[in-house]
Amino acid sequence: MAKQSITQSAFLYFDTQPPLFHYALAMLTVTLALLATFKIPVIGERTAFMLFFFAIIQSTFWLGRNPGIFAIALSLIAINAFILFPIWASAPYDAFILNAGFCILSVVIIATTNLHRRSTTALWKSQKRYIEIVESARDAIITIDADQTILVFNLAAENMFGCTANDAIGKLIERFIPERFRFDHCCMHIHASGYTGSTNHKTPELYTVTGLRTNGEKFPIEATISCCETNEKKTFTVILRDVSERLCTEVALRKSEAQLALVVDEVKAGYWDWDLISHTLYFSPEWKQQIGMDEKEIPNSWEEWKNRLHPNDQKSVLTAIENYIGERQPVFDIEFRLRHQDGSYRWIHSRGGLLRDPNNHPYRMLGINLDITDYKKATELNLRRDSMERAFRLYVASQTAIAIAHELNQPLSALSSYTDLALTMLQNANKDSQKFSYILKNCSLQVLRAGEVIQQLMSVLHKGETVIETIDINNSIHEAINFIKMSGYLDLGAFKFEMDLADGLPLVAANGLQIQKILTILLQNGLESMQESGRNTGIITITSRCCADDPSRAHVTVCDSGIGVKDITALKLIFQPFYTTKSEGLGMGLAVSRALIEAHNGKMWAEKNAISGISIHFTLPFVI
Known part of the structure; x- marks a missing residue:
């Protein structure tokens, strides 16, 4: 930045001193003029007046009007006392004329x-204020002349370019612009701003240029260039701002916006924005897509949203909104159902927040909606699975208890008979030791047999009742397949299900x-079975038909291409309790399944496939 001259500094210094200092300096200048009159021989008596005029001028310019008047008074005293005193005696009229003229x-x-002093003071003070403003500016300010020589270089410019004002002033501005950008970013802009207009001042325009620090680092700059013409001399003021950080922020913001857009698109999140003052509501395209609507198919209105709420959810949702706005609940995080275009209802998880003014009054509420219908269905499926598992364990327990009771009945009956016989022999004093030993041996065998049966009892579950209802057997097949796919119990891999289901089958009980x-x-x-066979691919075929020999029954077949069975004997054994070819499990699955089918007045059987695997068939009666 250009510094003040010595004259300006001295002037501003004197201007800030107290009046006594000013009058003392005025007296000093008059005293010096008087001494010069006596010490300089060439100055005559009349010419001496000029020195006092000089003292008056200097006192007035440097110290002000009042010190100048004080200098006049002192000069009159000095002139009359030391110079005109002899004249008053010989020519008083001339002395009077000289005093009056002086x-x-x-x-x-x-x-x-x-x-002149006042105008100069105003100019210099204005320049001082300008210097202070320029020096305190956060943006770099550089002033150059028509030859692009730097005239002004403020503190912000020093920090920006890493160069002091003393080193920059008097140099060409091109030293701060990379060589390949000098013409485009400097000359062209300056000439366009200063030389093409017909007025003295041009409206500043914003340019993006590349700057060059003294260490060789290049960086982006936003610049405004204005031209001013004074006394036919053009000067150009360039205001520069380093936008490196802002550009990095903009890049990061664009990246963040792209990532957010990707996330929103990936999770299908719908955005909504509610102006609480004007009661206008905005729904994003993703929000509308959640309910099967296009951008222009649904208006952005409160009533439209309210009318699409499920009747059972309206009261709770509106209450939650009212409580949140009224600060009676800390967060807005709710689940509700919205009517889809096809008439169904989609489950929505909505989370929002409030914007408040400086007076803590809410004026805007915004948030996002997530479609959680699939999650709700999965949750319901898990509940049905748990219920189904409980029902199955109950029936397994009851069937296991029946099987064990049946197995225990024979050894316990035999044990009772042998015990009664031994007791009778003892009562009759029969001493046939061989026969008595035979009886005790059989008692022991029956006890061991009963113990083996008891060890097969794995668990006994709670008691319950079976509820008979009307069901669509094809829907049950679809549900079972979906359960297998979603449960993750088995890795399906390349194994597939094929369904051949008859349409219009009556409901079954x-x-x-x-x-x-x-x-x-x-x-x-x-x-x-197919996985144990070592195959990587395979198909399970499920068919549903009316029984060929009994149209009042549904006939369902599950056919696999697994290892199957070796012979007819093994085919009959698969329905026996505790029969299994696997290392794990009780071997009760097919036994219980057939028992359940028979409990529903149906039948279940197995057939060996021609090539590989087996087919399990069962029938159920239609509802009459």
């Missing part, structure tokens, strides 16, 4: 000098959970 001329000098569990068991057994 006073008049001194007043004129004070008036003109004081006027059965317990839906039990039938779905039976179908799940059959599908799991088929998949496990």
